Every structure is written in structure tokens, then in C-alpha cells.
Amino acid sequence: MEGVLKVIASTRAAIGCIQAKLDAPDPQTAQWERQAWVEEVKALQRQLAELLMMENRLAGASAAGATVPAADTSREYIRQCITPVEVFNTAQLHDALLAPLGCALPVNSPQRFVLVQGDASLGAKLASVQEEAEVGTAHMFRDWVSVAITHQFALFSFFVADAIINIFARYFPELRISIDCDIVDRSGGARLRPDLLCRVCNALLFKGEHKADRSQFDAAVNELRAKMAKPWDPELQPGVPLPFMLAYAAAGSLLQFFAIETSAASGDVQVVPISPKYDLTLPAHRVEALHATCNVFRILRHTALAIPAIDLGLGQRLVARDGDGRIVRFIHKRIPEFRARHEGAGINDLAQLEAAYEATAGQPGVIQVYTGGSDGGPRLDACGDYIVHLSPVGRPNHGAPSAELERKAAVRAVLEALAALHAKGLVHRDVRWPNLIRTARGAWLLIDLEHVGDAGRSCPPALPLCHAPGMLEAGSIFTTASDLVMVAQQLLSGAPGPLVDELRQQLQARSLTAVEALQHAWFSHPP
Structure with missing residues (x-):
């Protein structure tokens, strides 16, 4: 001991x-x-x-x-405790968070005795082996609850923000719970992204804001309203009504739960308190806050049944080979240590990326820098990380569409984007199906301009697709025609028909420019 x-x-x-x-x-x-x-x-x-x-x-x-004893029945106890609860509107949420759980929270006998002695109302919320025999074998859950409601209140936010979600993710795999916790993130993205995001089946149904001091509680509540107040991007789920979102604000030892609703008509965001303001220095409040947290997940279990299929979760981290991004109202893309990873590796520099986004500004077939009130970049932050905000948000793509009309639309978008880049002496160097997205309106966009370079230069080893057979010209030079060879090899491969065969051969023979390829008969020929 x-x-x-x-x-x-x-x-x-x-x-x-x-x-x-x-x-x-x-x-x-x-x-x-x-x-x-x-x-x-x-x-x-x-x-x-x-x-x-x-x-x-x-x-x-x-x-x-x-x-x-070695046997542990925590799984059975948790699933019995966190039974689904249906709530139809925010007015019912206050009562729902106070409602009895499927079974009381398990604690050891001495702890229950002390807590109930201090506040008799806690007796219905807590159970020891004397009240429920199952508590005796639910070792993990009982220990977790016991620690969460002791004097270690400074750790309570951790139990809400990390441990409880990991526990429920383990015992409710059907919910596909994922969590991102950025309580200590000081990057620019934290101005737009909540401190905690919990997605259920890819829908952002629960989030939280953390502040260090009790005096900052109102600021935490205001950030609940300002940061990502919708469970998903409505443009990617047209016609599907948005459910309410659950949230909490924590400041010092204060904690309170809220419901967030966005008006379908006006877009106004309402943040409605659905619990008392808990002071976690008080043992009774710690029990009540933990009880409310469990009821939040009972509500989420039921809400998950009605969630549509969602490809992109708001706030989701998108990991690429040289950086990552997060989805908010736009993609917040970041490449750490840009000078070492890109300039040092001979890929490109910031000036080339600025030129690439400027060259394609307003082009329908390519991703755009988001300018809606954010410092969209591209830029380097104080730590030397590359930052760019990109829109619109689209569905990820992993392979060729089955319909010929869709493949034609995608290839046309890529050729339009390449024509704009080539006119400025730039090449994309990474044309492939995963670098295309499809918007809610059905438009195809070429993305990942972070691999552009000057035409007529050698291609660094860090871009392996450039070194595929037949891609480079004499002297290992990558030209505008090399981009079009990529189109032939990556986007037209496997497409049936004599016209597409002809276009593929002409691109591989380097006999067409991007502008000329757009005039090919394949695009206008009926499928």
C-alpha cells in the first residue's frame, strides 16, 4: 500500500x-x-x-x-446502468438528467455510508454490495466510480472527458464512440474547435469547454455557443433535421450541463442549461454530476438509433502522410514543421502554395481557401506549422465512381484545375482518386494542393507517385504533361469504351494539354 x-x-x-x-x-x-x-x-x-x-x-x-475475486461483471453492470432513454425535446432534458439510472452507481460500503450520512438523498443514487449483490463483482466500474467521487475533484473533468467515454466505448461498440480532447491545445484551431468533442456514429452529439478558473465559467458557456454548435454539416445531410446537442462547461471546480439547439429557420444557436451548476469541491455535487453524466450517455444511446449515415464528423481529425486536418465549417489543415518537412525535403515552399491557391481561386473544379472571417492562409504560424482553411467540406473518395457520367464529371473537374495550375507554370504531382472529394451539390473537387511544384523540375523522393513508370521525362523532369499522364493512369484506368481508350492513349503520349483534353469527344458522348 x-x-x-x-x-x-x-x-x-x-x-x-x-x-x-x-x-x-x-x-x-x-x-x-x-x-x-x-x-x-x-x-x-x-x-x-x-x-x-x-x-x-x-x-x-x-x-x-x-x-x-478475479471475476469482473462490470460490462453487465454498466449495460444495465446505462439503458437507453428517449427524450423528445430540450424541455425534457432537465428531468432526464435527474432520473434514476438503470441501477444505482456502485461504490464500496464505507464510502456509501459516509456520503449518505452527509446527504440522505444520495441513497437512491449509490449502491454497495449490501443494496445490490452485483456491486460485489463489478470491480472496475465500482473502483472507477469510487475514485471519481472522492476528494480528487481536480480529476473529475478527466473522468468525464476521457475515462467515461473510453469505458462506454469499450462496452458499447455499436455506438462507434470517438473522442478528441484538446483541453491544453493553444493552436489557432482551438479558437474554432471545442475542447472536447465526442462523436457517436460520426455525429457530434456531446462536447465540452474547459477553463482553469471558476471566474471563467461564463466564458466557457459562451464558447459552447460559438464553437461547432451543429451535430453535422447540414449541407452534407440535406433535408435531415438536426438533433439537439448535449454539452458541458467546466471552469475550475464548477461543472454544468447544457443542451444546444440550432434554429432551422434562422440559424440562431440556443444554449439551454439542463442541470444545476455543480461545485465539485462538495461530495454530494460530485455524485450528482457523475449521475447526470451517466444519464447523458443514456440519452446518447437512444439518439444514436436515429442518426443518418455520416461520412465526415465535425471536428474529426483527417490524417495524411505529411499533416492532418480537422473539419469545422471548413477543413483546418495543418502540416507540422513545414520548413523541415517540405522545404527541407525539396517538395515546395510557402510562396509556391500561395501561388497555387491564387491560381485556382474561383475555379469550380478545385478546393478553395475559406475566407469567411478566419485567417484562412496559407500561412505559417508562430511555431512554423503550415495552416490553411479549406472549403467546401465534401465527402471523401477512395476509388473511381461506378457511373460513367460521374467519372466524366470528376475527370473534367481535375482537368479544369490542372489547366489553371499549368497556366501559372505549376504542376499538382499527386493526381489520384483519394485526392478528389464530392460536395453535397454533386460537384467534384481536386484537393491536396500542398504537393504542387514548379513545372519542368525534378521531383523529390517524398512524392512516390511522381516516380511511377512513364511519369517523368528525360532527366527525371516532371512537366505539365506528367500531370496528365497521372490522369490517364490513375483516373482513366479501367474505364471501358473506345473513346476513353483514345483519350487515355493521347494523355499517356503527352500529345494533349489540359485545355485540349477538355475538348475531347469522350466528355460529350452519351454513355
């Missing part, structure tokens, strides 16, 4: 040390290093939670004079 307590103390100290560096970031610290600190804090928090649960388990076993 003494050894466990020493490790708990050292783990707390390590978390505090890293958190201090994150709270006062050095502008010279690279984004990847800050992200590594974030991941380290999360890992230490998980370790601390496990240690606290172990401390709780050892203390209980010592008091009982026996060891804990």
Missing part, C-alpha cells in the same frame, strides 16, 4: 510539471513537442486513475480482510 501511495505522489508531481509547461508555452516550442506533452499528460492521468483505483481496491480488501 505504501508503495502505491509513493507512485501516486510522483505521478501527480509529473502531471503538474508538464501542465506548467503547457500553461505557459514557449513560442519556440514546436507544435509536435507540445502535442507530445499533451499525450504524456493524458497517459499520466490514466495511470493516476488506475493507481487511485488500485489504492481504493487495496484499502477495501484490507478492511475486509480478504482479496478481491
Whole structure:
């Protein structure tokens, strides 16, 4: 027991040390290093939670004079506790969060005795083995609840924002729960993205905002209204009514739950409180907040049954080989350490990317820089990370469409985009089906301009598609015609018919420009 307590103390100290560096970031610290600190804090928090649960388990076993049995029925207990609850409108949510769970939260007997002695109303919310025999074998869930409602209130947001979602994700795989937690992110994207995002079946149904001090509670509530107040992009689900979103605001030891509704007519966002404001320094409030959190997920279990198929979740991280992006009202794309990854690797520089987006501005067949009130870039931030905001958001694409008309539309869009780039002496160098998206209105767009370069130059090893057979010209030079060879090999391969065969052969023979290819008879010939 003494050894466990020493490790708990050292783990707390390590978390505090890293958190201090994150709270006062050095502008010279690279984004990847800050992200590594974030991941380290999360890992230490998980370790601390496990240690606290172990401390709780050892203390209980010592008091009982026996060891804990190996069998664990937490899965069955959790699924019985978190039964689905149907709520028709936000007016019913307040009562729904206070409603009894499928079974009471499991705790050890001494803890229940102390809590109920302090507040008799907690008796219906908590159960020990004396009230429900199943508590005796639900070891993991009982330990987790016991730790969450002890004096460790500073960790409560962690239990809400990470541990509880991971537990429910484990025991409710049908919900496809995913979580992004950016409580300590100081990047530009955090101005647009909530601190916590929880997607259920790819719909953003639960989110949270965190502030360090109690005095910042109102600011956390305001950010719930300002950041991503819709479960999905309505343009990608036309005609499907938006459900309400559940959320919480946390500031210091204060926590409160809210419902967020967006008016279909006006687009106005309403943030409605659906719980009391909990003060987590008070044991009774910790129990009530945890009880409300479990009811939130009972509601999410039912809401998930009516969610349409969603390809792109708002706030979802899109990982590419040289960077990542997040979906908000647009794609927030980031390439860490751009100068090392791109300039150092001989791919391109910021001036070339600025020229590429300028050359294709207003072109219908290519992704655009978003200019709706954000610093859309392309630009480098203070840490040297490349940032660009892109719109519109479209459905990802992984292969050729089965319909010939759709393939024609996609190839036409690519040729229009390439014609604009080629007119400015630029080449795309990465034309393939995964680099096309399809918007809600059915338009095809070429994306990933971050691999452009000057025409007539050698192609770096970092772009392997450039080095496919027949792609480069003499001297390993990549030209505008090389882009069109990519169109032939990547987009026209497998397409049947004599006209498309002719177009493919002409592009591979480098006998057409992008403008000339757009005039080919294949595009106007009926399928």
C-alpha cells in the first residue's frame, strides 16, 4: 500500500510539471513537442486513475480482510446502468438528467455510508454490495466510480472527458464512440474547435469547454455557443433535421450541463442549461454530476438509433502522410514543421502554395481557401506549422465512381484545375482518386494542393507517385504533361469504351494539354 501511495505522489508531481509547461508555452516550442506533452499528460492521468483505483481496491480488501475475486461483471453492470432513454425535446432534458439510472452507481460500503450520512438523498443514487449483490463483482466500474467521487475533484473533468467515454466505448461498440480532447491545445484551431468533442456514429452529439478558473465559467458557456454548435454539416445531410446537442462547461471546480439547439429557420444557436451548476469541491455535487453524466450517455444511446449515415464528423481529425486536418465549417489543415518537412525535403515552399491557391481561386473544379472571417492562409504560424482553411467540406473518395457520367464529371473537374495550375507554370504531382472529394451539390473537387511544384523540375523522393513508370521525362523532369499522364493512369484506368481508350492513349503520349483534353469527344458522348 505504501508503495502505491509513493507512485501516486510522483505521478501527480509529473502531471503538474508538464501542465506548467503547457500553461505557459514557449513560442519556440514546436507544435509536435507540445502535442507530445499533451499525450504524456493524458497517459499520466490514466495511470493516476488506475493507481487511485488500485489504492481504493487495496484499502477495501484490507478492511475486509480478504482479496478481491478475479471475476469482473462490470460490462453487465454498466449495460444495465446505462439503458437507453428517449427524450423528445430540450424541455425534457432537465428531468432526464435527474432520473434514476438503470441501477444505482456502485461504490464500496464505507464510502456509501459516509456520503449518505452527509446527504440522505444520495441513497437512491449509490449502491454497495449490501443494496445490490452485483456491486460485489463489478470491480472496475465500482473502483472507477469510487475514485471519481472522492476528494480528487481536480480529476473529475478527466473522468468525464476521457475515462467515461473510453469505458462506454469499450462496452458499447455499436455506438462507434470517438473522442478528441484538446483541453491544453493553444493552436489557432482551438479558437474554432471545442475542447472536447465526442462523436457517436460520426455525429457530434456531446462536447465540452474547459477553463482553469471558476471566474471563467461564463466564458466557457459562451464558447459552447460559438464553437461547432451543429451535430453535422447540414449541407452534407440535406433535408435531415438536426438533433439537439448535449454539452458541458467546466471552469475550475464548477461543472454544468447544457443542451444546444440550432434554429432551422434562422440559424440562431440556443444554449439551454439542463442541470444545476455543480461545485465539485462538495461530495454530494460530485455524485450528482457523475449521475447526470451517466444519464447523458443514456440519452446518447437512444439518439444514436436515429442518426443518418455520416461520412465526415465535425471536428474529426483527417490524417495524411505529411499533416492532418480537422473539419469545422471548413477543413483546418495543418502540416507540422513545414520548413523541415517540405522545404527541407525539396517538395515546395510557402510562396509556391500561395501561388497555387491564387491560381485556382474561383475555379469550380478545385478546393478553395475559406475566407469567411478566419485567417484562412496559407500561412505559417508562430511555431512554423503550415495552416490553411479549406472549403467546401465534401465527402471523401477512395476509388473511381461506378457511373460513367460521374467519372466524366470528376475527370473534367481535375482537368479544369490542372489547366489553371499549368497556366501559372505549376504542376499538382499527386493526381489520384483519394485526392478528389464530392460536395453535397454533386460537384467534384481536386484537393491536396500542398504537393504542387514548379513545372519542368525534378521531383523529390517524398512524392512516390511522381516516380511511377512513364511519369517523368528525360532527366527525371516532371512537366505539365506528367500531370496528365497521372490522369490517364490513375483516373482513366479501367474505364471501358473506345473513346476513353483514345483519350487515355493521347494523355499517356503527352500529345494533349489540359485545355485540349477538355475538348475531347469522350466528355460529350452519351454513355
